[in-house]
Amino acid sequence: MPSGGFAEAGADLELVGINKRFPGFTAIEDLDLTIPAGSFFALLGPSGCGKTTTLRLVAGLEQPTAGRILIGGKDVTTVKSFKRPVNTVFQSYALFPHMTVLENVAFGLRRRKIGDPVGKAHEALRLVELDHLATRKPQQLSGGQQQRVALARAIVNRPALLLLDEPLGALDLKLRRQMQLELKSIQSEVGLTFLHVTHDQEEAMTMADTVAVMNKGEIEQMGAPEELYELPKTAFVANFLGQSNLFVGKVTSSAGSTIIVDIAGVKVEVPQSRAQRHTGDVTIGVRPEKLMLQTTAPAPTPGVNVLGPGRITDVSFSGVSTQYQLAVPGIGLVTIFAQNMVFGPVVNVGAEAWVSWSVDHGFGLLDEPEAAPRFASDTDTAAIAAQTRHELLAEIEES
């Protein structure tokens, strides 16, 4: 109970068979999720994927249509939000405009009748380095300062579970980086469970121990950031977290430790352990930075996949690396990120080139090939949204 004082440590959160329907649409469908105590968990997804709704369900600001919510093993599904051992850093901050910064931070402590609320509020403000502004009103602070007050107002209560609803969205890049590091250090310092909702894949990957990628009200894949990045299981994850080159082909052999996929006549190998499907038509992929760009036809080597020849259609220099687009006949565009080891790009537009990659770097996706459209290589949230809209329109036309 919140009146019991500060949480000793973070509590684990368990969502069991959560469904949330609003009039007209389903926001969350059969969501099962367990967040271990003390972890920094990120819920990542495009806007409208149900991640904020999930957070509001946990905070008690919405009621699930079906399913149960357990915090620290206790069922809180029917517990009112003000009785849950949970605090939220709202996207809009929602700092009370009629109170000083200090009173904002002390608000939760006063409600729970915790001793020395003012002292503890000062302590929390010192943690976010804003104690010198304690007597100001929230609207006298900058966006970044307000964000830190919102954070102090939540963590001062030492909730078993802290919910962060895109709290860094309004900040500029530099401040965001700084706040990401601060949040991370505060989390490890106080040992609370953090549930962070964001659409920023970089933010999710740098901050969280575990990332769950959410799409259309369901969790597509969950795991450590590097695991998600290196071995995405679906096309959505492969394209939402960074970029991927995806190819569709038929499995011709699954003997040995690899499967061999026929992509427009080219045999490409993928380790069996990294492929979700081993028969029939499959979608396989490889990250652009894993590709080697070669200007001469590479000799066939065991353990290396080769595509080509193709024509370079685009070269864009971005400082650290150069992005090449290679048009391979029968396969399409392949994106390559090459580190700038020499001055400037090594090949120019129109040049003939091959790409090769180590078999170990390929991955095979779970999606049915027809259900996993090959996105353009610069796929971002907007492109995915456009794709979804296109599908929806087609569906409407059919019916």
Added chain:
Amino acid sequence: MAFAAFGSSAAPVEQAPRKRSWIAFVLLAPGLAYLALFFLAPFVSLIITSLSTPVEFGDVGQYQPAFKLENYATVVEQYWPHFLRAFGYALAATFFALVISYPLAYFIGVKARKWPLLQALMLTLVIAPFFISFLLRTLAWKQLMSDDTPLVHALKALSILPQDGHLTGTAFSVIFGLTYNFIPFMTLPIYATLERLDTRYLEAGSDLYASPATTFWKVTVPLSMPGVVSGTLLTFIPASGDFINASASFLGSAQTQMVGNAIEANFLSLLNYPAAAAMSVILMAIILLIVGTYVKRSGTEDLL
């Protein structure tokens, strides 16, 4: 060099405000002229009248300028119960109007947000009484509450009202009339602030362990204070000077006369202009004092 630099940087700073204040004056002039003509001049005339003395051997109602401060002492001595009643009734009416209006404004401004049609309908209903003269409405209440009406019979049958009791002509009916007449003036400003109330603050309160009741007192009420302050002022000020509801021809009687009735009687019936003027000045001074203290105490400067 250095001087030139100073000169060029200082000149625009000096010029800008001068130019702006001139435009501001031009824009303010019509308002200032209006105030001078219709507020300041009558006010000075009122003060002069309040200090004047009857013309010796003149007709009734003939007065000449003097510096007769006793006028003030006389009216206070003679009419202090009217002053007390005026502020007592106005305070009671403001209180009841607030108690009735706040939930009403909250419902229209916050709860009915999901149904814009209902919201518009209820707002229209709040304003609807203005379509009929308030004299007529007050008279209608007099008819409903007079002796020998079903209402009074029912109250007597239920022993709520003694057998020889009346509803009209009592402090109750005057306060009732004042409350009724000023409810729209209380509801509309409170509605205006509650309608803008960001419900995310309420969610934040709930997230920070405040029960709905605590959230209401700690978040909703403070954020709606500007509306409450303007509503109470719009009710209290006119109510304390009101002379319709307390008049014997409406809901009052000789025992419920407020200072407004005394001023009216002195101006129109007794032709004692100095007394009426002195009471007006005192009424104005007391209202200014009360309102000034109230606004300062309510601490809504940065929310207004």
